[in-house]
Every structure is written in C-alpha cells, then in structure tokens.
Amino acid sequence: MKTQPNSTTAAASKSPFGQLIKQKLLLFIIYAILIITAIAVLYPVIWIILGSFNPGDTINATTYLPESLTIKHYVNLFNTTNYLIWYKNTLFVAVMNMILSTVLVVSAAYAFSRFRFPGRKQGLMVMLVLQMFPSFMGMIAIYILLLQLNLLDNLWGLILVYAGGSIPFGTWLVKGYFDGLPRSLEEAAKIDGASHTTIFVRIMMPLSVPMFTFIAVNNFIGPWMDFIFARLVILSDRNKTLAIGLFEMITGRTNNDFTTFAAGAVLVAIPITLLFLMLQKYIIEGLKAGANKG
Known part of the structure; x- marks a missing residue:
C-alpha cells in the first residue's frame, strides 16, 4: 500500500524559510572550501617568506612570530x-x-x-x-x-x-x-x-x-x-x-x-x-x- 507524502513536510521544504536555510548552508560550505584552499596555498608562501628573514641557516625552526628578523640572507645572496x-x-x-x-x-x-x-x-x-x-x-x-x-x-x-x-x-x-x-x-x-x-x-x-x-x-x-x-x-x-x-x-x-x-x-x-x-x-x-x- 503506497503512503502519501506528508503535505506538511513538503510545504515546509518549499517554504521561503526552508529555501533560505539551504542557501545559507550551501554558502557556508562554499566559503569553508575557499578558506581551506586559501590556507593550504598561503601557508607555504608565508612560511618561506618568514624563513628568508629568520636568523640561522635552517627554516625548520621558522615560526609565524619569530623573535628577530634579519636581511643578511638577502645580502649574502648577492655577495656570495x-x-x-x-x-x-x-x-x-x-x-x-x-x-x-x-x-x-x-x-x-x-x-x-x-x-x-x-x-x-x-x-x-x-x-x-x-x-x-x-x-x-x-x-x-x-x-x-x-x-x-x-x-x-x-x-x-x-x-x-x-x-x-x-x-x-x-x-x-x-x-x-x-x-x-x-x-x-x-x-x-x-x-x-x-x-x-x-x-x-x-x-x-x-x-x-x-x-x-x-x-x-x-x-x-x-x-x-x-x-x-x-x-x-x-x-x-x-x-x-x-x-x-x-x-x-x-x-x-x-x-x-x-x-x-x-x-x-x-x-x-x-x-x-x-x-x-x-x-x-x-x-x-x-x-x-x-x-x-x-
């Protein structure tokens, strides 16, 4: 025996409030994907830029807030x-x-x-x-x-x-x-x-x-x-x-x-x-x- 669809549920899904929720959810997912992509792209860029100003010879210890910055590596790049x-x-x-x-x-x-x-x-x-x-x-x-x-x-x-x-x-x-x-x-x-x-x-x-x-x-x-x-x-x-x-x-x-x-x-x-x-x-x-x- 076939059951008739709930008219109340169907009406709610077609209501402006239900459509607004779907649009907000879709927009949230899109922005989340864009933010994650931007972080994945920008993270190595920021890391290598800070590494170029980081004292020492290694970039493994580079942090986003280094204690001191130096331009000696750029000077050495042109001089040596x-x-x-x-x-x-x-x-x-x-x-x-x-x-x-x-x-x-x-x-x-x-x-x-x-x-x-x-x-x-x-x-x-x-x-x-x-x-x-x-x-x-x-x-x-x-x-x-x-x-x-x-x-x-x-x-x-x-x-x-x-x-x-x-x-x-x-x-x-x-x-x-x-x-x-x-x-x-x-x-x-x-x-x-x-x-x-x-x-x-x-x-x-x-x-x-x-x-x-x-x-x-x-x-x-x-x-x-x-x-x-x-x-x-x-x-x-x-x-x-x-x-x-x-x-x-x-x-x-x-x-x-x-x-x-x-x-x-x-x-x-x-x-x-x-x-x-x-x-x-x-x-x-x-x-x-x-x-x-x-």
Whole structure:
C-alpha cells in the first residue's frame, strides 16, 4: 500500500524559510572550501617568506612570530653567490621565449584559422597528437639535436626548444579564438583594398589583445622555473638559470644554507607576481575568450 507524502513536510521544504536555510548552508560550505584552499596555498608562501628573514641557516625552526628578523640572507645572496647572473640568464630566456613563442603561435594560428591550404587538417592533427605525449619523452632526441647544432650550454638552445614546444597547444587555443571572430570585418577591409598583413595588424590584433596577453604571460612563466630541461642543456656556471642555481645551493653535504635559498625563492616570485597584477584583467578575459570560443 503506497503512503502519501506528508503535505506538511513538503510545504515546509518549499517554504521561503526552508529555501533560505539551504542557501545559507550551501554558502557556508562554499566559503569553508575557499578558506581551506586559501590556507593550504598561503601557508607555504608565508612560511618561506618568514624563513628568508629568520636568523640561522635552517627554516625548520621558522615560526609565524619569530623573535628577530634579519636581511643578511638577502645580502649574502648577492655577495656570495652568482644570483644576479642566474637572474639575468633566466630573465633573458623568459623574455625572448615570450616574444618568439607569441609570434610563432599567433602566426600559425592565424594561418590555420583564415587560410585553406594542402596539409592544413593534417597539420592540425599532428599538433593535437603532439600534445598527448609528455615533453620529457623527447629530451634525448632534443639533446642530440642541440649537440649537432652546437647549441648545448647555450641560452638560445633553451629558447628555441621552449618556443617550439609551445606551438601545438598555443596554436589550437588562439585558432579557436580567431575562428570566433566575425569574417565580415576582414571582408569589408578586403573590399577597401587592405592586404592580409594590414588586416592582421590593424583588425585582428586589436581584437585579440586579451588572448595575446594570456599566451605571452604563459610563455614567460613557462621557462622561469623549469629545472629538468635546463639542467640537461646548461653545463657551465655562466649560463646557469635560477632553477639550477637555487637547486645546487641546497644539494650536497656541504650545501645547507636553506635560509639563503628561501630568500632567492622569494625574489624569484616577484616578477611573476607583478606581471599577474598588471595584466590580470587581460589574462581573465583571455581565459574566458578561450573557453567560449575555443
């Protein structure tokens, strides 16, 4: 025998008071998850920052309220290590990779989006397949290729590999954005006698600033703290990047200056943080554009 649902309970669940309780409970759960996530993210950041100002050579004794703070680790970083050379090398690689990668990605994406040529579909499929394999699978082949080109222990070897590796994913992303832009703008410009270069520079680029910024920032951050490939290619002290230099600072039996390492790690994060703060508007717009038109 089937029982009829309690009309009082059903009415209570549909009442404004019951809905308000559900909304408050859902809001509480969302805020709790966000707070826990923020603590998990910020805890190691605060810990490493305080560790860089903590006296001594270890950060294990670092507390949130240290008795004394010192900047001697930052002074030692510049006086006793080649940190400035590492920083200059890394900044050079990141900036040049950002410029070269953005040019290659945007040019390839525009060609695949707006032109029809033999091998277009095959080229897109090849780039799609290349994204399925982890990058370290080709490191031996890349090492041999750089050796033959005399680009080992050369910063340009890093730049060329980073730039080439960013093409498949970046091309698909930017191509999806270009596909979403109306072709009527280009057709009107062609009627007025504009060339493909003029259309790209004066029409497509201004409309694609958020996406270009997103690609440029990603290509800047990519090599900033890459360790595995840089460790494979860079052999001399004068070409070391930040990741290699900081790693060697705390490895080995005699290298245990963890507080100086913490100071170096804090300075590493400054350019990326400033870049995000200055360009966060365009980065967010680029993410939304890629999600909607990709």
